[in-house]
Amino acid sequence: MATVTIRNLVKRYREAEVLHGINLDIADGEFVVLVGPSGCGKSTTLRMIAGLEDISGGEVLIGDRVVNQLEPKERNIAMVFQNYAIYPHMTIYKNISFGLRTARLPAAEKDRRIRAVAEQLELTPYLDRKPGQLSGGQRQRVAIGRAIIRDPAVFLFDEPLSNLDAQLRAQTRLEIKKLHQRLGSTIIFVTHDQVEAMTLADRIVIMRDGHIQQIGTPTEVYDHPANTFVARFIGSPSMNLLPGAVTADGGLALDGNGPIAHPAARGLAPGSRVLLGVRADDLRVQSHTGATDKAPGLQLSGRVSVVEPLGPDMLVYLDAGLDAGTQQVIAKADTRQTLRPGDEVTLTAAPETLHLFDEQSGKAVAV
Amino acid sequence: MKHLYNRLSFQQKKAYWAWLFLAVPILFFAAVRFYPTINAAMISFTDWNLLTEGKWVGLANYERMFTDKVFWKVFANTFLYLIVGLPVSLTLAFVVAYYLDQVRFMHGFIRSLYFIPYLTTAVAMAWVWRWGYQPAPMGVINQILSSIGMPQQPFLRSPNQALYAVLAPAIWAGLGFQVIIFMAGLRAIPETYYEAARIDGIGKLATLWEITLPLLRPTLVFIVVLTSIGLLRIFDQVYNMTVDGQGGPLNATRPLVLNIYNTAFKDFDMGYATAQTMVLFLVLLIITLIQLRLMRSK
Ligand SMILES: Nc1ncnc2c1ncn2[C@@H]1O[C@H](COP(=O)(O)OP(=O)(O)OP(=O)(O)O)[C@@H](O)[C@H]1O
Ligand SMILES: [Mg+2]
DSSP states (O other), X not given: OOXXXXXXXXXXXXXXXXXEEEEEEEOTTOEEEEEOSTTSSHHHHHHHHHTSSOOOEEEEEETXXXXXXXXXXXXXXXXXXXXXXXXXXXXXXXXXXXXXXXXXXXXXXXXXXXXXXXXXXXOGGGTTSOGGGXXXXXXXXHHHHHHHTTOOSEEEEESTTTTSOHHHHHHHHHHHHHHHHHHOOEEEEEESOHHXXXXXXXEEEEEEXXXXXXXEOHHHHHHSOSBHHHHHHSSSSOOEEEEEEEOTTSOXXXXXXXXXXXXXXXXXXXXXXEEEXXXXXXXXXXXXXXOOSOOSSEEEEEEEEEEEEOSSEXXXXXXXXXXXXXXXXXXXXXXXXXXXXXXXXXXXXXXXXXXEEETTTOBBOOO | OHHHHHTSOHHHHHHHHHHHHHHHHHHHHIIIIIHHHHHHHHHTTBOOOSSSOOOBOTTXXXXXXXXXXXXXXXXXXXXXXXXXXXXXXXXXXXXXXXHHTTOOTTHHHXXXXXXXXXXXOHHHHHHHHHHHTSOTTTOHHHHHHHHTTOOOOOGGGSTTTHHHHHHHHHHHHHHHHHHHHHHHHHHTSOHHHHHHHHHTTOOHHHHIIIIIHHHTHHHHHHHHHHHHHHHHTOOXXXXXXXXXXXXXXXXXXXXXXXXXXXXXXXXOOHHHHHHHHHHHHHHHHHHHHHHHHHHHOO
């Protein structure tokens, strides 16, 4: 078990810089998830920690040891790959034993450990089989078995679930979380799936184009996104972002809509362009038009365009009548409400659920 | 006709077209391969000599083979080509491919250097090597040997060395092809297998033995079979590098194919030549089947 510290980490492929000096402190036993869109540098970061990729600049520390120059095997890490990387010509037993190849242990002890790990992962019946005879989920467990048998200081996972179907993915996700609770080891987990990130992580690291956008607990990044990128990336459906401007009296006016009070707007110069963020869950849909009583917060009128039932609730896509034509807004509504495409509705949101971003920089405006 | 075709099901139509296209090579094969093979098998039971009509002699040609010293010498030579040539050429090709695969600098250029001999006429290459084996002022190889203070070698003129001297250019010529195939096989192994091995701290040699080679098995089967067949049929190099194309000295380099050629077109003993051909055919068949079985199993 160990901490992992990343200082000003830079990666260059020839001329192209793909990681621009990132910093990250991971506590001992923490479960950290790197998340971001394709090509943002998650795998590159992970592979530099693993020692599979040269470090162009900065430092990686495992424990208090700088490991920049160390071979992967000297770093005391284990890694699980997206395509499992278990050897097709070896039995499951042999595959798991590969994790112990270099360990100086008596053969009997190795055997005992292999069987114990297999038992833990419910792989005992398959020990004599070849990977070709296993399902995707079982193969992934073999890969995990090969990793945990070494009892490494840090586990690295690179999109280990993306080759599994939805149900198996949720199940394996749970197993990984339990594994973490049982072993208590440091885990760095890469995914581009924000749901996976939210459910697994102690802390989420959101990356984009080789920069870290925000680091925080799932609740922090969900409730207080640092910028519009994080706001859109975390949470499903994406946060609605509505353009507007700060008014002379320190309020806020959406383009083509009445003023709303927002505490954060007071810190901005009148006329500043802003984006008002509101999550679908925080929007209330009222199926009658016209102004309701003047409650503080957001009030929007719109027309329902599409309704997507999700079971307990439904997603309502609305064309809100804002200045520059119509703007699509997504809201969540109770299925008991009867809403049809074409219905005129009013959307409201409480002031404390509104997020404010600077339109230019995309940065969140602090209250 | 059209009416009939339209009544076929989808599956049947597919089969119809498949067989139509397959028919061309099958007919061609029947005419150019199967018919002559069967014909040759028949001739091997006659004493046909091109001039007179052959008459049936039963197994006489095959009996003669058993007591023919030259045949046994030639048979042994043929296997020597295989037994020495196969491991040497495969090892060389694999080592070259293994390292070339890791080289980025001038990769294409180096690869073509290995491949060019494969594209060059065997006859021209055989003669170049033949000159190279000459005594000192003429022969490059002996020149090099003496310049580094080693004694000159007789090479093609020594019954003990000639076979290896002939085998060398044959291996050299096939190397480029084997290297290309090996590299394709190596490339097909996912990089993550090696990365996982690095993380587990598996050494280079262990990685080679336990990961690379087993995963390369299909490629190995392919190359072993092709190379074996090639070596068992060696001819061009021997014909062009030995005096009068006789496979000398003292039949030291003569392979089965050359012996068949001589029996047929120097001695005009067609019956005996085809009998030997049948033996070669059987040997090739059996060896190929054994190799396929050995390397596919497990
Ligand atoms: N060998 C390479 N040579 C040049 N550029 C590379 C190389 N490997 C990766 N890159 C670039 O580095 C950037 C980051 O790649 P990386 O694989 O880390 O992305 P990722 O976040 O893991 O994406 P994904 O979700 O698709 O796996 C990408 O823009 C990619 O094009
Ligand atoms: Mg990746």
